[in-house]
Amino acid sequence: MESKLASSAKQNSANKSRSDKGSAHNIDLPAGYEPSEDEEFMNEYQQAYFKNALQQWKKSIVEESKETLAHLQDGPIQEADLNDRASSETDWGLELRTRDRQRKLTSKIDSALRRIEEGEYGYCQVTGEPISLERLKARPIATMTVEAQEAHERNEKISRDQ
Known part of the structure; x- marks a missing residue:
């Protein structure tokens, strides 16, 4: 029973710590700043x-989509040759x-920004463990650790194959 209480207290402390961290408002980053494993996650x-x-x-992404919209508004395709058309x-x-695809990506970006504000960004949605900084740098919208993502993909493949 004590271990359950200790585990629960530890989890509550971790959750409080995460919620205290949702404060990325107007922080001036030092020039050339890169997140490091040597600092608090x-x-x-x-x-x-x-x-x-x-x-x-x-x-x-928004700028690129504005360019596409401008091209679409230029009018229909005016190619004379059928192959060119x-x-x-x-x-x-x-x-x-x-x-x-980019429209869907912007909703994932918005979701990641919301997680930052809520203090949940950078933590795996499956295990609750921190996602490595290298993974977040490569894919800032990541919601799972590499291990959890691989397990998720294996389960998807198994479900698809059945």
Whole structure:
């Protein structure tokens, strides 16, 4: 019974610590700052670093989609040759699919920004363990550790194969 109480107290302390950390508001990062394993995980600087990275990523996606919209508004494809027209339509189809994937990506970015504000960013949604900084740098929208993601993908494959 004592171990359950100790475990519960430890979990409550970890949750409180996480909720205290959702404070990446207006932090000025030192020039060239990179998150490091040598500092406290998801401290204010790390949160601000990832928040800035996510906001910049979203901004670039929005800018690209504005360019696509401007091209679409230029009017219909005016190719005289049928082969050229088919090629142009294929290119537009690919462009629109890319924009749709990016639209979905922006919602994942928004979700990651929400997790930063709530103090849950950087922690695996399956195990509760910290996600490595290297993984977060490579994929700032990650919600699982590499191990949990691999297990999730194995389970998906098994379910798909059955």
